[in-house]
Amino acid sequence: MKTVTMADVAKEAGVSKSTVSQFLNERYEYMGEETKEKIKRAIEQLGYRPNYVARSLKQKRTYMMGIIVANIMHRVSTEISRAIEDYCHEHDMHAIVCNADDDPHKEKKYIEMLRARQVDGLIIFPTGGNTKLYTEMEQERYPVVFVDRKIEGVHIDTVVVNNREATCEAVSHLLENGHRNIAIVTPPLTTHPRKERLAGYKQALEQHGIALNENYMKSVEISAISYELENMFSLSEKPTALVAANDLSFFEVMSFIKRKQIRIPEELAVIVFDNIPFADISTPTITTIAQPAYEIGKRASELLTRQIKQEAIESELYTFPCELIIRESSAGRP
Structure with a gap:
């Protein structure tokens, strides 16, 4: 033809x-x-x-945006990626999504592959394990935006949430409801959000004059959470409330609770830091620290577009507030 x-x-x-x-x-x-x-x-x-190839050569743009997600299994990562894809669709661009599996080596390969394909820019949920590569992109003024995680010493547009303040508010809510033995479960403290959430937990306890108990603070691999909960709930003074620092931790906590037939909130109040599907219709309904995922994705896309059009001057840090949505699972002590 x-x-x-x-x-x-x-x-x-x-x-x-x-x-x-x-x-x-x-x-x-x-x-x-x-x-x-x-x-x-x-x-x-x-x-x-x-002919998009000819168009790209003429305009020196491919109208493609790369998204490198640290772990696509996290609900908030999926929601943010969806917002970026929607933005691309609205602005006649294409999004390529890659999942790094929290593996710096895999992240590095994706960065190199996407740049070789001449995408106009990258939105990265950084693993934190490629500081040298991040710095090189910064020095080259290559269009890149970090999402969800702040990397110290690297001056790149970054969009995050107020992890410390939001966790402090949630723990304060539990304290005001009469809880004193409050636990927190997080994955290993390898990323900025996890460190900040633990810091917010400690801040709330200190502000209310509650001594920190190392037995109630567990930062371990997801596969080890069940084991640590066994130890925690074997203590003479068991926790009466627990904060799960993200959705994957929460699922492990809920599996343990179901297996041990622990009643929520009568025996254990629960709060999760993340956007959980069906939190408002589960039994009981689940109190969440909700992140404005769609707004985060949209802002990251706008920042990247600004860089691509060479309108950016200096890198900035954008911090969105979270919302504590109080439901049945965090009720006060009987």
């Missing part, structure tokens, strides 16, 4: 090639509705497919 060209579309629509080019690039400033309709009809009738 003969390849349909822009010239064929122009001839069919009765306009110039430059007018068709303006239409394809959505430059409608001086284009009437009738002209737009004629070009659109000609494209549909001829089955014209724009």
